[in-house]
Amino acid sequence: MPSTFVTIFVSFAIASSTIIYKTWLTRRSPLPPGPPRKWLVGNMFDFPTSRPWLTFRDWCNEHGGLVFIDLPFKPIVVIGSVQVARDLLDDRSRIYSDRPYSTMMEILDWSWAFFTMPYNSEWRANRKYFHDHFRRSAIPSYHSILLQETHVALKRLLEAPNESHQHLRNFPGSSIMRVVYGVRSAAQLREYVDLAEHAVDSIRRTLIPGAFLAELISFLKYIPPWMPGGMARAFAAQYRPVVQQLRDRPFDEVKQAMAEGKATPSIVYSLIKDMQGEGGYMTKEQVQIARGIAATAYAAASDTACTFQVYYHKAGDYSHMHWQTTATLLFFVLAMAMYPEAQRKAQEELERVVGPSRLPDFNDTKSLVYVHALMLETLRWRPIAPTGAPHALSEDDVYKGYHIPKGSLIIANSWAMLHDPVDYPEPDTFNPERFMTKDGEIDTSVRDPTTIAFGFGRRACAGKEFSLSSLKIFMASMLHVYDIQPGVGEDGHPVVLSAEGSDEAIMYALFDISASVFVISDAGSGQLSYDISSIHQASFESSGASHPRHRAYGGLSE
Numbered sequence: 314m315p316s317t318f319v320t321i322f323v324s325f326a327i328a329s330s331t332i333i334y335k336t337w338l339t340r341r342s343p344l345p346p347g348p349p350r351k352w353l354v355g356n357m358f359d360f361p362t363s364r365p366w367l368t369f370r371d372w373c374n375e376h377g378g379l380v381f382i383d384l385p386f387k388p389i390v391v392i393g394s395v396q397v398a399r400d401l402l403d404d405r406s407r408i409y410s411d412r413p414y415s416t417m418m419e420i421l422d423w424s425w426a427f428f429t430m431p432y433n434s435e436w437r438a439n440r441k442y443f444h445d446h447f448r449r450s451a452i453p454s455y456h457s458i459l460l461q462e463t464h465v466a467l468k469r470l471l472e473a474p475n476e477s478h479q480h481l482r483n484f485p486g487s488s489i490m491r492v493v494y495g496v497r498s499a500a501q502l503r504e505y506v507d508l509a510e511h512a513v514d515s516i517r518r519t520l521i522p523g524a525f526l527a528e529l530i531s532f533l534k535y536i537p538p539w540m541p542g543g544m545a546r547a548f549a550a551q552y553r554p555v556v557q558q559l560r561d562r563p564f565d566e567v568k569q570a571m572a573e574g575k576a577t578p579s580i581v582y583s584l585i586k587d588m589q590g591e592g593g594y595m596t597k598e599q600v601q602i603a604r605g606i607a608a609t610a611y612a613a614a615s616d617t618a619c620t621f622q623v624y625y626h627k628a629g630d631y632s633h634m635h636w637q638t639t640a641t642l643l644f645f646v647l648a649m650a651m652y653p654e655a656q657r658k659a660q661e662e663l664e665r666v667v668g669p670s671r672l673p674d675f676n677d678t679k680s681l682v683y684v685h686a687l688m689l690e691t692l693r694w695r696p697i698a699p700t701g702a703p704h705a706l707s708e709d710d711v712y713k714g715y716h717i718p719k720g721s722l723i724i725a726n727s728w729a730m731l732h733d734p735v736d737y738p739e740p741d742t743f744n745p746e747r748f749m750t751k752d753g754e755i756d757t758s759v760r761d762p763t764t765i766a767f768g769f770g771r772r773a774c775a776g777k778e779f780s781l782s783s784l785k786i787f788m789a790s791m792l793h794v795y796d797i798q799p800g801v802g803e804d805g806h807p808v809v810l811s812a813e814g815s816d817e818a819i820m821y822a823l824f825d826i827s828a829s830v831f832v833i834s835d836a837g838s839g840q841l842s843y844d845i846s847s848i849h850q851a852s853f854e855s856s857g858a859s860h861p862r863h864r865a866y867g868g869l870s871e
């Protein structure tokens with residue numbers, strides 16, 4: 314009985330609010346063009362459920378660089394060209410920098426993560442502190458950690474190649490934990506990476522289309538778990554403690570270690586030192602910011618959630634968090650297995666620049682032009698945020714005569730921009746050389762894909778420089794040491810690889826490379842004399858000193 318009442322009440326509320334909303338929406342015209350809208354439901358049944366970037370691209374090809382999608386209570390504007398993205402998200406960033414509100418994110422207690430925050434003074438303060446520690450000039454101080462974590466991953470790949478997926482997944486998480494919290498113990502790093510994954514699982518589960526009606530009807534968040542309609546609160550009760558642990562546990566451990574005089578240098582350590590006044594006192598707001606920005610980096614980088622995409626879909630909004638650095642590394646490995654010629658060219662460059670007796674380091678990266686082009690091409694070929702992360706418009710706007718209503722969700726279709734055949738001929742082919750001149754330099758006349766893949770305007774990726782450094786040293790080191798090939802299937806033939814993801818995916822589905830790609834040691838000419846098996850994780854844990862460099866002849870094969 315109560316559930317019948319709730320159903321009738323909810324249906325009535327939806328129908329009447331939809332009519333009011335439609336009247337409001339169309340009070341000013343014209344709206345940007347888009348797929349034809351049906352009365353009351355608008356484009357609700359046109360919205361793509363799979364690979365939306367392809368449908369968005371087609372709509373933009375038909376209607377122009379700006380397309381309006383009319384979903385109940387959620388006007389969506391899709392940007393299909395770099396020029397429009399620059400005009401709106403960069404040049405008008407004052408009003409295009411909000412994020413859409415999500416009920417589930419609020420009740421799961423993700424509001425401290427500044428990638429979810431609205432564009433306000435709290436976001437500004439968070440972003441400023443984050444920037445202090447992740448701006449380009451700050452990154453060299455993390456180089457030794459990135460190198461060490463890269464070497465740990467290489468060693469693990471050698472020891473347990475069947476778990477290659479896991480090793481790639483651990484690299485970003487472990488690196489960021491060491492940078493942000495100074496964690497050294499391998500066991501604790503693993504525990505924290507798992508904790509981040511568990512917490513972010515809460516977001517993954519809210520993504521399932523229509524999973525939570527509370528995204529559409531916000532008051533459902535007040536219904537207790539034991540009542541019909543209380544699903545959102547029941548779900549939140551399960552995950553909220555995990556999300557809070559992610560935010561608090563590593564931070565509190567650093568504070569405790571500082572009090573005992575045992576803390577190692579880290580971003581949290583410097584934040585606390587910088588914020589503490591006389592007598593070591595921090596205000597409640599300062600503690601909140603320090604906790605929040607540390608955990609944002611932790612969540613954003615550690616195989617977890619860097620950004621979130623929110624689409625309105627049939628029964629409600631859903632947020633889509635995704636796995637940035639790990640996903641890029643997975644696509645890199647896949648590309649290497651699919652395009653052996655590109656792999657070979659990178660290895661030739663590594664042999665020339667680095668030579669056979671050591672691993673690449675950050676002094677080499679400037680000379681590794683082909684590896685740089687290969688990284689750019691990976692980010693372009695399979696952008697892991699194909700539709701970016703949604704912005705929200707905070708004031709009514711007019712662009713080229715079209716009215717864009719306040720509150721619209723703004724989606725930049727990065728995939729379409731990165732596959733524009735005018736900028737990138739034959740865009741589906743993985744071809745690092747498109748970024749190089751005939752003289753072997755980076756061709757600055759080709760559009761730099763990092764200006765698209767990391768988003769736009771004031772909300773563009775705050776970890777971009779950190780990511781680029783991690784990706785480049787990891788890719789160079791991996792190719793210097795290993796050959797990457799398709800695995801062999803049960804029929805004895807090489808597995809046929811595909812980079813398309815599954816049909817259901819609203820982003821590129823992550824795949825387990827362990828099953829389909831072989832990573833084998835002794836890359837390139839087979840002349841490498843550096844023995845990766847001699848790297849000792851324990852030596853990083855105890856001292857933080859740079860890794861011991863052993864020389865052993867006979868290549869890397871065991």
Ligand code: HEM
Pocket residue numbers: 427428429440447489609610613614619620637638641697698701702703704766767768769770771772773774775776777779780
């Ligand atoms: C391959 C790696 C990565 C890619 C492609 C990537 C891409 C993105 C994109 C597309 C956005 C949304 C931008 C927008 O709203 O226009 C974003 C936001 C963000 N990223 Fe990343 N990201 C990566 C790695 C990282 C890492 C390693 C960190 C942390 C160290 C990080 C921290 C953030 C943060 C904090 C935001 C939210 C910014 C805000 O809302 O103000 N990202 N990223």
